Amino acid sequence: MGRRQTDSEPTRWVYLTLLLMGLVSCSLVYMFMSTVLRPTSKIYSFSEENLAMEGGGGVEGCCRGIEGLELWGAAVKWGTDFKFNSSVECCEACKKMCSGTDGPCLCDSWVFCGNREACGSKFGECWLKKQKDTLAPERQEAVKTVSWTSGLIFGRGEGIVGLETEYGTLHIKLLPDCAPHSVTYILELLGLRHCAGCQIYRAESRGQSWDSEGNHIKDASFGPPFALIQGTLETHATTFNKIPTEACPLIRRGSVAWVGSGPEFFISLANHEEWKRSYTVFGYVLPEDMVIAEKIAELPTRPDVWNNINVSVLEKSVPLWVRRIKTSHGANVRANSVS
Structure with missing residues (x-):
């Protein structure tokens, strides 16, 4: 009696073909899911938020x-x-x-x-x-x-003031819908036509803790340096009244915020999620001007200690002048001296 033939030759090729198709399908599914689920670090910048804010809104x-x-x-x-x-x-x-x-x-x-x-x-x-x-x-x-x-409410190209320094003008988009008391004070400075006493006196780079987009580098420290420049917007011509706490979103690269109730303020060079929602943000530096802030952060400094925190103080403070900004249909901006 001959041995029973379990599979014919054509049937065997059908099985092999189906197996190969199954392996290819599994590979494609794996590649798709790997791409979709791969962890990514979102880059936060003023330009992204600016799309909403320039239409008349500020922080959502x-x-x-x-x-x-x-x-x-x-x-x-x-x-x-x-x-x-x-x-x-x-x-x-x-x-x-x-x-x-x-x-x-x-x-x-x-x-x-x-x-x-x-x-x-x-x-x-x-x-x-x-x-x-x-x-x-x-x-x-x-x-x-x-x-x-x-x-x-400030629309596209509106509500932009300039903080002029010897290193260039920082164009600041103000957020009156989020920080109306803060913006009122800045507009008062414009009305005075000068800002005698306003200056930047602390400067700290991103160091090795944040990349050029302001994202924190994995496993790096959170400072020092703390990726910011700090100063005061108090003028000798008026008596400063403390500003109440207003909207406190997460600090992003370009955020302009008060230290406490002012008049001390800082401009952040990085995204500081670790600071939570601790500071009133009243404006943002336009992205093209962040190179000026970075330049100031690289100026010569000397070490100091504030409340047991190591900081870097500028050897020579940088004077500030508050300027009005001329606009052209909300598109281009340029400084217009008022002092």
Whole structure:
């Protein structure tokens, strides 16, 4: 009796073909999943956030105003026919009129009456307005008690001031919807036409802890150096009043923030997630000007100790001048001397 033939030759080739197709399919699936699930480090920069902020917004969710302030200006929405339950809703309505990418906003200021007792029949009124000069907004000064809350919105190319140094001008995009009290103070400095006493006195590079994009290098220390330049925006011409804590997002490369309640401030050269949400951020340095901040961070320094922390203090402080910035349809900016 002959041996039983278990598989014919054609059937054997079919099995081999199916096996090969299965191996190829598994390899393709593995490559796809490896690509999708591979850990990546996200690069945070002002330019990414700038796409949103230049359209009239600041840090996501910011819609703050100043109580007891009534801004004047040409009305684009009359509050008698335009009412809301909160100042946030009024602010957001203004932002919706500032979503373009090619110039100033149709609405750059809002005024809301939110005190039911003081406002009476005006309670809930939301006036959307347009300023002649967003860096010098008109306000009601005659009345002692103001029942209104007001805020500013800066569109693309608007709300940019210059911190001029001998090494170049740092163009700062201000965030009035996130830090209205802070921005009001900066605008007051513009009104004084000088900033005698303003200076940068501390400078620390990124060292070996952060890369050129501001990302922290794995297993590196968090300083010193601490990747920042620090100074003061207090002028000899006025008495500085402490600024209340406002929006405190994570510090990113380019963030301009107060140390405590000011007037000490710093510009971050790196992304500092380790600092959590500890500082009021009132602006961002435009990305093309970060080379100036980096240049200042490399100036000669001497070591010092502040509250048991090793810091680097500039051998020669860098004076600052606050400048207005001329704009062209919100696109190009250049410094315009005002002192």
